[in-house]
Amino acid sequence: MKFDVIIIGGGLAGLTCGIALQQQGKHCAIINNGQAAMDFSSGSLDLLSQLPDGSAVENFVESYPQFAQQLPHHPYSLLGQEQVIAKAQAFEQFAQSLNLALIGSYKENHFRVTPLGGLRRTWLSADSVPTLPLSQTAYPHKHIAVLGIEGYHDFQPQLLADNLKQNPQFAHCEVKIGYLSIPQLDELRTNAREFRSVNISQVLEYKLAFSELVQEIKQAANGASAVFLPACFGIENQAFFQSLKQASGLNLYELPTLPPSLLGMRQRKNLRAKFEKLGGMMLNGDKALRADIADQQVKALYSQLHQDDALYADHFVLASGHYFSSGIVAEFERIREPIFDLDIVGNGDFDNNNRLSWTKDRFSSPQPYQSVGVKINAKCQVQKCGEILTNLYAVGSVIGGYNNLELGCSSGVAVVTALTVAEQILAGGK
Known part of the structure; x- marks a missing residue:
């Protein structure tokens, strides 16, 4: 050839x-x-x-x-x-x-929030990820909910929340954690090797009633002005995640999980x-x-x-x-x-x-x-x-x-x- x-x-x-x-x-x-x-x-x-x-x-x-x-x-x-x-x-x-x-510019790096609650300098980030300018002294959302998924260990809400508060930009924030209880994931939970972001995403997007998922997120958020979620919502693109954001009326953000990473995929x-x-x-x-x-x-x-x-x-x-x-x-x-x-x-x-x-x-x-x-x-x-x-x-x-x-x-x-x-x-x- x-x-x-x-x-x-x-x-x-x-x-x-x-x-x-x-x-x-x-x-x-x-x-x-x-x-x-x-x-x-x-x-x-x-x-x-x-x-x-x-x-x-x-x-x-x-x-x-x-x-x-x-x-x-x-x-x-x-x-x-x-x-x-x-x-x-x-x-x-x-x-x-x-x-x-992607958001960002070669003219100046920005901070992105990492899955462990740190702040990392970077050039371009997905617009669904929580970010802030290097010069910003305080994160704009004071009340943050970090929501995990019950039984999912590739994303640790408590660790993220504890570390996030150590950053001066988040010192003023009230950070609470919660978990989404989704019975449709029970089959995956029985096999830890199958309970990964890719598998979860497929169930959430194609096998779970959309309205039920929106309600579950709203209830777990409990009035928070910003909600951090594991990147398990939409394997092909951001369309599903953006639909959740619009339907819930919440400021939803997603964070990469342990590999495989839906954001990179x-x-x-x-x-x-x-x-x-x-x-x-x-x-x-x-x-x-x-x-x-x-x-x-x-x-x-x-x-x-x-x-x-x-x-x-x-x-x-x-x-x-x-x-x-x-x-x-x-x-x-x-x-x-x-x-x-x-x-x-x-x-x-x-x-x-x-x-x-x-x-x-x-x-x-x-x-x-x-x-x-x-x-x-x-x-x-x-x-x-x-x-x-x-x-x-x-x-x-x-x-x-x-x-x-x-x-x-x-x-x-x-x-x-x-x-x-x-x-x-x-x-x-x-």
């Missing part, structure tokens, strides 16, 4: 790149090997939450010079401030056009549907295995389902993710990228030939192995044996040189590099 572009990985980076290319007439295929990290995410997208020295980031533009100085190998530093800001702004418009229901479903509607091909349940490389170009790609009949394209995009999705693999003697065996890079004293340099003694410290990924240039082209492969690009967390957990920049890197690569390919890869 022949395509204009083959993308390896169907997560946020791969789908964003694929949609941007399909919108401009390129014929793309995405090799998708199972669930993406999006299915386990909070649904919020981080551009940059803190600097390597631990300083909190409020304004990305103002923090960029210091950031680039501290971390010159980060993808943002390689691409340059102008390019990163342009692509972040472009993604905000892109998300709006796809009705992803909704976004992935939306992106995938858009990609396929534009004519893109999803090669689901397949896995890229190896490639033919000659003259500093990828000539053909072989996958688990196409081991004899090669896949051909003018350009290839590696969006395979990090350790979670085996985009990067740690073996006893070295850490490697398993499909093309590309050159890798890490932070600080990391040495791929010295296993002792992969970790630090202090468990809670950022670990060097977490910063490992493939090496790219300013065009996101990758490198093998010191030479650039001119038609192979990397996007998202497979790229090395930074620790996305420490910095809070995973989603930002994903979409910024994805849109950068789409631009490079559309310009002819020059």
Whole structure:
């Protein structure tokens, strides 16, 4: 099979790149090997939450010079401030056009309430999640009800309420907890493995009388001006949740639960549907295995389902993710990228030939192995044996040189590099 572009990985980076290319007439295929990290995410997208020295980031533009100085190998530093800001702004418009229901701006981070009652700086959040500006000293709703579901342990109302009051912005609030008692969920309660957000959502949306659910929420809220719920209401999109909000007349907000996360799943479903509607091909349940490389170009790609009949394209995009999705693999003697065996890079004293340099003694410290990924240039082209492969690009967390957990920049890197690569390919890869 022949395509204009083959993308390896169907997560946020791969789908964003694929949609941007399909919108401009390129014929793309995405090799998708199972669930993406999006299915386990909070649904919020981080551009940059803190600097390597631990300083909190409020304004990305103002923090960029210091950031680039501290971390010159980060993808943002390689691409340059102008390019990163342009692509972040472009993604905000892109998300709006796809009705992803995200709020926020690259100009300033905001706080989102976490499932444990903390406040986390982020770039974009679902508009159904409780948020507040960094400068806001008091949450506008004084009376808050945190409602769980009886028997559902992936969301803990008491823990959330206790921790929420520790934040100065919520110190003035009266936070009460309650539980929704829904008999229709009894069948799921008998099997803890089935009592998850996805299963609950299916029952609540399709097997429970809508009016009964609205009444149950109103009764449990007991007059609260804001109600925090676990994200278990609407698996495809926010339509069901918004219907509950309108029918109840309450200020309802939803918080992500332990994985799987409906907030992340909704976004992935939306992106995938858009990609396929534009004519893109999803090669689901397949896995890229190896490639033919000659003259500093990828000539053909072989996958688990196409081991004899090669896949051909003018350009290839590696969006395979990090350790979670085996985009990067740690073996006893070295850490490697398993499909093309590309050159890798890490932070600080990391040495791929010295296993002792992969970790630090202090468990809670950022670990060097977490910063490992493939090496790219300013065009996101990758490198093998010191030479650039001119038609192979990397996007998202497979790229090395930074620790996305420490910095809070995973989603930002994903979409910024994805849109950068789409631009490079559309310009002819020059």
